[in-house]
Amino acid sequence: MPADIVIPQSVTSVPCMICGAQPIIVRIEDGNYIVKCPNSDEHYHTTPGLIDVEAWNRHNTPSESDHIPPIAC
Numbered sequence: 001m002p003a004d005i006v007i008p009q010s011v012t013s014v015p016c017m018i019c020g021a022q023p024i025i026v027r028i029e030d031g032n033y034i035v036k037c038p039n040s041d042e043h044y045h046t047t048p049g050l051i052d053v054e055a056w057n058r059h060n061t062p063s064e065s066d067h068i069p070p071i072a073c
């Protein structure tokens with residue numbers, strides 16, 4: 001049986017801030033879950049435990065202060 005876990009559509013997840021991929025949920029050895037980028041383990045992943053899409057979203061949503069457009073002189 002496939003073990004892929006799909007994020008329910010009722011849960012809004014933002015794409016990876018680094019590469020733009022939608023996150024996946026992975027079950028790890030001790031029965032906990034992480035939400036991670038499918039492309040790289042070096043991109044953000046949540047702390048192992050319950051499926052924490054909110055933590056993923058918080059981390060991958062740039063804050064206003066981080067998003068200052070460049071100004072051409």
Ligand SMILES: [Zn+2]
Nearest residue numbers: 016019037043
């Ligand atoms: Zn990524």
